[in-house]
Amino acid sequence: MTSNHTAPADLPDRIRHYINGEFVDSIDGDTFDVLDPVTNETYVQASAGKKADIERAVAAAKLAFDEGPWPRMLPRERSRVLHRIADIVESRDERLAELESFDSGLPIKQALGQARRAAENFRFFADLIVAQADDTFKVPGRQINYVNRKPIGVAGLITPWNTPFMLESWKLGPALATGNTVVLKPAEFTPLSASLWAGIFEEAGLPQGVFNLVNGLGEDAGDALVKHPDVPLISFTGESRTGQIIFGNAAPFLKGLSMELGGKSPAIVFDDADLDVAIDATIFGVFSLNGERCTAGSRILVQRGVYEEFVTRYAEQAKRVKVGLPSDPTTEVGALVHPEHYDKVMSYVEIGKGEGRLVAGGGRPEGFDTGNFVAPTVFADVKPDARIFQEEIFGPVVAITPFDTDEEGLALANNTRYGLAAYVWTNDLKRAHNIAQNIEAGMVWLNSNNVRDLRTPFGGVKASGLGHEGGYRSIDFYTDQQAVHITLGAVHNPTFGKQ
Numbered sequence: 001m002t003s004n005h006t007a008p009a010d011l012p013d014r015i016r017h018y019i020n021g022e023f024v025d026s027i028d029g030d031t032f033d034v035l036d037p038v039t040n041e042t043y044v045q046a047s048a049g050k051k052a053d054i055e056r057a058v059a060a061a062k063l064a065f066d067e068g069p070w071p072r073m074l075p076r077e078r079s080r081v082l083h084r085i086a087d088i089v090e091s092r093d094e095r096l097a098e099l100e101s102f103d104s105g106l107p108i109k110q111a112l113g114q115a116r117r118a119a120e121n122f123r124f125f126a127d128l129i130v131a132q133a134d135d136t137f138k139v140p141g142r143q144i145n146y147v148n149r150k151p152i153g154v155a156g157l158i159t160p161w162n163t164p165f166m167l168e169s170w171k172l173g174p175a176l177a178t179g180n181t182v183v184l185k186p187a188e189f190t191p192l193s194a195s196l197w198a199g200i201f202e203e204a205g206l207p208q209g210v211f212n213l214v215n216g217l218g219e220d221a222g223d224a225l226v227k228h229p230d231v232p233l234i235s236f237t238g239e240s241r242t243g244q245i246i247f248g249n250a251a252p253f254l255k256g257l258s259m260e261l262g263g264k265s266p267a268i269v270f271d272d273a274d275l276d277v278a279i280d281a282t283i284f285g286v287f288s289l290n291g292e293r294c295t296a297g298s299r300i301l302v303q304r305g306v307y308e309e310f311v312t313r314y315a316e317q318a319k320r321v322k323v324g325l326p327s328d329p330t331t332e333v334g335a336l337v338h339p340e341h342y343d344k345v346m347s348y349v350e351i352g353k354g355e356g357r358l359v360a361g362g363g364r365p366e367g368f369d370t371g372n373f374v375a376p377t378v379f380a381d382v383k384p385d386a387r388i389f390q391e392e393i394f395g396p397v398v399a400i401t402p403f404d405t406d407e408e409g410l411a412l413a414n415n416t417r418y419g420l421a422a423y424v425w426t427n428d429l430k431r432a433h434n435i436a437q438n439i440e441a442g443m444v445w446l447n448s449n450n451v452r453d454l455r456t457p458f459g460g461v462k463a464s465g466l467g468h469e470g471g472y473r474s475i476d477f478y479t480d481q482q483a484v485h486i487t488l489g490a491v492h493n494p495t496f497g498k499q
Contacts, residue, residue, distance in 0.1 A: 004369055005325055008098045015046035015191050017053060017215060018198040019059035021208035034191060037105035037335040038325065038371045046191045049216030054183070054224040058213040061154040061181040062230050064209030065411050071179040076128045082126035082177055084204035089119035089169075092200075096193060100165050101326040101369075103192035105335035105372060107326050110289060111163075117139045118169035124454045125173040125368055125474070132475060144486045149479040151179030152256070155233040156225040156448070158218075159194075160248075160291040161187035161337050168194060171235045175472035176210065183212045183231065185222050187238075189338045189367045191215045206258040218242065226250055233478065236260070236296045237294075240392075240418075240463045258467040258477050260294065260459055262392045263420030266413040267297035268435065271305035271423035273447075281449045282398075285423065287321050287376050290333055291396035292341075294464075295421040295443070299389060300456045301412050314400065315359035318376045321396075324367040333396055336372035345374055345395035345398070347390055352379045355386035355401060384415050392418065404433060414440045420460035421450065430448075436445045442468070 015034065016023040035041065047053075065071055070078070089096065097112035106114070134147040155175040160166045164186055177183050185439040186194035194213060201211050214221050226234055226249045233256045236246055240261040250257055267282045271273075285297035302310045324331035336342045349362055361377030374396055382389050382399040389399050403409040413422060413435075422441040426432050436444040442460035445451070452458070459468035469477060 002038055002325065002368065005089045005327070007036070007043060008102050012044060012195065013420045015195050015215060017047050017049055017057070018099065018195070018211070019053075019215040020212065023198065026050065026216075027056070030082065031257070034189075035112065035338060035339055036102065040339050040368065040371060044192070046188070046215045049185070049221035051220070051224040053214050054221055054228060057183045057229050057320060058154055058225075060209045060231050061183050063211050064207060065151070065153050065181040068181075068209060069209050070176075070181065070207050073179070075132065078177060078179065079126040079130045081205050082122045082129075082173065085200055085206075086122040086126065088200045089122065089201055090113065093119070096165060096196065098327075099196070099301055100163075101194045101334070103203070104161060104164065104190045104337050105326050106163065106289060107324075107331040107334045109329050109331070111326075114163045114166040115233050115354045116241075118166045118467050119201070121166070121169040121173045121454065126272035127179040128471070129177040131221065132457055132472075134342060134481075142489045144488065146484050148402075148482040149178070149475070150482060152232050152478065152480050153179045153180060155182045155235065155478060156228070156231040156235065157182055157184045158222050158225065158236045158238065159184065160187050160238045160368040161189040162294075164190045165193040165196075167237055167393055168197065170469065171237075172197070172211075173479050174469070175235070176206070178475060178478040180212045180233070180478055181212075183214060183225060185214055185216065185218075185225050187340075188215065188217050212251075223249065226255075227253075229253060234258075235469070235477070240405070242467070256477065258459075258469055259465050260421075260469070261463060261465045262293045262394075262418055263296065263464050264299060264390065264392050264416045264418040265297050265421040265423070265441065266296055266299045266301055266439075267423040268409050268413055269300065269302045269306070269310060270409070270424075270426035270428070270431065272427045273306075274427070275306060275310060275313070277447075278425040279310065279317060279423070281423070283317055283321065283360055286398045287318070287333055287396050292337065292394050295422050296394075297421070298393065299416075300398060300404050302400060303409065304402050304404050311359060311400055315378050315380075318360040318378045321376045323373055326482060331375075333376060336374060336395060339372060341394070342372035342374070345393055345397065348395070348397060349374070350394045351459075352377070352382075352386075352388040352397065352399070355383040355388050356380060360368075361396070361496055384412055384471070384472040390416055401453060406435065411437055412439055418460070418465035419462035421445070423448075441488040477478060
């Protein structure tokens with residue numbers, strides 16, 4: 001099956017850092033291998049950034065912030081640049097998707113959708129920064145109090161390897177829109193698409209030094225970025241354990257932190273739900289993006305009255321999900337990003353065979369003897385204390401568990417350390433809202449798949465994150481808010497020490 005796999009044309013011969021408007025190698029010349037997920041063969045070398053490279057990038061970003069034009073531009077002027085960025089991304093969506101699919105193993109059709117979302121993210125913040133209005137409080141004839149927003153400085157952005165280009169745009173859009181400069185540290189598994197930002201930004205007219213990119217391992221480049229005293233903000237998306245380390249390393253500097261971490265999100269299906277729609281949505285919710293998505297509904301809780309029917313139909317449909325080469329437009333599940341991650345997911349598949357009833361998948365798909373391919377895997381009758389119920393697998397693996405009452409369904413939904421997303425399927429309006437309000441999750445979708453509205457807050461509770469981004473919450477994170485007070489009438493002063 002993998003014999004038809006070919007690399008895109010015109011791949012770079014080296015992926016390099018981009019610092020102060022120039023592509024540069026690491027100061028020590030070190031590199032690391034980047035693998036093709038279909039063959040697990042090295043297809044390019046990337047510069048391996050260390051502390052010295054981060055210092056060089058932060059110095060460039062700080063100079064651009066302290067002395068350059070970007071923070072001092074009117075919002076409308078920055079908005080025009082962001083709209084040009086969006087236009088360029090849209091015009092290159094097929095090339096971006098081709099490179100992203102090849103680098104990450106994502107199905108090409110899904111990668112194309114993510115490229116277009118990246119353009120929309122920039123367009124959204126280009127509009128929002130112009131429409132942004134801040135509070136003014138008046139005491140007639142006496143005082144006016146208003147809020148002034150200012151960019152903070154150098155924002156450190158650390159992004160993951162699942163849908164990397166789109167998730168980078170989530171952070172780059174608001175960070176740049178609000179006038180900050182940035183240092184981006186993309187995931188080491190998927191550095192290819194991140195390297196395209198430099199040319200896009202140059203063409204759009206972003207001033208030199210505003211955007212800087214350092215590739216490298218998290219323990220080297222990421223760690224140095226978090227600990228750098230001239231980086232007051234860190235926005236991180238990734239694993240909860242890494243988030244804990246970043247939290248500890250950032251604490252001595254009292255940095256602003258926004259962290260979107262792991263998830264083990266429940267999808268609760270009640271016996272009055274439309275099963276056709278619920279099955280379609282929960283199949284898509286865990287198998288799209290190869291299951292490598294933080295908001296995946298990887299625990300499906302089904303009310304007893306429809307449990308057996310649901311499991312049977314779900315398993316049959318899961319077996320029909322098409323696993324294929326990422327470049328095939330008909331592929332629904334491609335290759336997992338890296339052999340390390342493949343080994344992790346397959347280890348959970350083996351654990352699951354002792355924790356639940358395997359009703360679909362459970363190994364490699366037929367015809368794929370090499371590469372990081374996993375058949376969509378479904379376990380039923382999974383107990384709430386099972387590891388595959390409690391731990392984030394981040395692959396095309398789902399656990400299905402029965403429940404009887406509303407209270408039991410809610411308790412099972414909350415029975416995990418995570419709290420990112422949740423999905424509720426029922427035709428009872430009161431039940432839907434009451435369950436939603438009591439689920440420990442940052443985001444809940446009622447009778448809806450994961451449809452993202454950029455105006456709403458994105459983030460989780462418990463081990464799933466700290467803070468929220470999206471809409472005005474992103475503006476809040478990337479700006480300092482300054483209260484200014486003006487007395488209009490006679491100054492009302494208590495008088496001390498007057499003779």
